[in-house]
Amino acid sequence: MISFQPTVDEIAFRNLARNFAKEKLRPLARDFEEKRQVSDEISRGINELGFSALELPADWDGLELPLISQVQIVEALSAGDLGGVQGFRGPGEAASLFRLVPAHPLFNKIKKTTREKTWPAVAFLNGNKPNHSSSLRLELQSSGGGYLLNGTSRPLRMAKYAGYLLVGLKDTTGEQLLIWLEDHGQWRLLEGDYRLGLLASGFSKIQFHDTVITDEQVLAKGHEAKVLLSQMLTRTRVLEAAKEVGAMEAALDHAAVYTAQRKAFGQEIAKFQGVSFTLADMSIKTQAARHLVWQSALKVDDRDPEGEAASQSALQFAHQSLRFVTDCAVQLLGGHGYVQDFPVEKWMRDAQAQIIFTEGESELLLDHGERLIVGEERGGLHDFIQNVAASNPG
Template identity: 45%
Template sequence: MISFDPTNEEKAFTEVAYKLGRENIRLSARKNEQKGFVHHELIDQVNHLGFLAMEEPDSLGGMQLPLISQVQILEALCYGDLGTVQGFPGLGDGASVLRVMSDRQIHDEQRHFVKENSCTIAFIKEVAEEMPESRLKLAKTSNAYKLHGKSKPVRLGKIATHLIIGIKDDTGETILFWLDKSRNKWEVETCDNRLGLREASIAKLSFDEVSFSENQVIAIGNKAERILQQANTRIYILQAAKQLGLMQAALDYATEYTATREAFQQPIAKFQGVSFRIAKMVMEVKMVRSRIWQAAKAIDDRHSSAEGYALSTMFTAHKGVRFVTNSAVQLLGGHGYVQEYPVEKWMRDAQAQVILYGREREFLTRRGGQILAMTEKKVMV
């Protein structure tokens, strides 16, 4: 547990985000889902308030907010609707990659397209140990690299103008590089996203011997692995915060519904099974929030166990968002599956989010591996 009191500035910024989520994002959620993208007027509004630049480094014109501030704001935005927030264009998860890179590692060309141009980045990480099913192959030639195959489903892939990719080449060395669609061509295969997150432009990207030069390489070997590890640690916490916003929205909606609907002349909430389920939902939300704040603070303070905190937090958030949104649908009974009520969309978006960013078992396995490695190190010493 940590003792944390938001600053007045954080409280004010978060309240603006909550108001935007309740009054704009939630009201437009169904229309955005039907269209498969977020309306440009809402994007302009969110961008004007600075919510798309929170993670971007200040050297590229971003706000570079601490994670502890960002998680509060993202929770507030996703109280409106997770799918809509995941559909916002911009640097996306790539902002975290740029955030952990040094100024020397950001090429002038990259700096230009981020600061001067309207670009959307899709971040693809397919390292062999974590993605044994990856069908992307990278080969190094005498003076260039060639990328072939198809990526996993990636958020913003359908509308991306640039890609940041981290994979191992044919020699087993980790390579982190960026591609520009104006000179590196790739094909977009829209995913069957009938489940959820339809606004998030999720797609698989195909590459047919796509060549790129060494000046598009960001980092190689240990440097690339370090950037990927640090970036993913941040991404996990930011995504967990978004899931927390969805959890809180589903909890509040289900609580109000059961408190105002009656059966046998008394509110549904007074039935023991319902009150037990609501209580457990509350505990899940509070536990996930505590984990997120603890992990965000650890990352901001550059704590040595930050990655472990992030993996544990993502596992808890995945588990929590599935339970809370499923419970909300069940508590509404038959109405839970009707589009007139938002909980069915929230449940579908939660399931899609977990699939997109890794199932609970993956994070539990990786965290367990870390703990075993630390134990073995102590025994050897």
């Protein structure tokens, strides 16, 4: 039997995160969006409390917490403001790779800066994501003992501020590579308003033109790169899904309080059947998503072979639930739901941007299906199909 009972330390960390989110993040959420960045004061507070180092390895002066502990903390933070959480400058998705290969010599420079608590931003370019736009294509071609990289990426979180770039990409022969870039001269930023939400998250496209990639900049290639990328994505999926659960909790709580106070025809609108049923559905979706995230975190911590499939299932269900819960919150507030005096319209926009920025629902299903076809992870097929069927009966 799986136990979701938090430890004493987890409760203390979660309460600390919840208080910070309520007192610091939520009141400044609109300011972050207007200025298109999280303030230095908030970033310092995040660093001082250790929230930027949850995933970092211990020999980097990180906390190296289990995923089951991390998901509770990032969920509590995201309940304050998902956009603010995604706007923190730091190691981002690359933290999971640092944890997997902490002693890699390519990380020596950034390892020193993180120990000094300067926390430079790292952007992650997953070139393996399906891309149907001819203008957003990347090509990595072998050339003279190294590689030439050309093309334009999708908008990447933190690309605007990134001092480092982690690239996962296959070359023209189909070989998987993980590449680490430090020199800004190797890429060009194409800034713009690429999102309706997560506006403080530093989104920007990155363009390469005959960028020379030397063997010294290659972290791993072939099977090793494939395994590392898979393990990294498994961990980041769980963490991103936890952030989405936090955003659901915020939208649900706000809608519940609003409908309990707003009156129509002489009674609180929360007492009307249509409203109460909607709130119940929102609560069920939020709690189900939370349980899937926690279950996947435990599987990854236990190095369960089904951990990757569980992470895909958790993120796919979180995407669907996040869209449903934030849309319902806007509708339950009626006309107020679309007014910036109320936070739900921002949360709905942030939710859609979050789903686009991470692996989309169709991408998760396609990737999982391909692995099932070739015979991998068959043990988790039944649970995965049940989760998908439950979230999308049609």
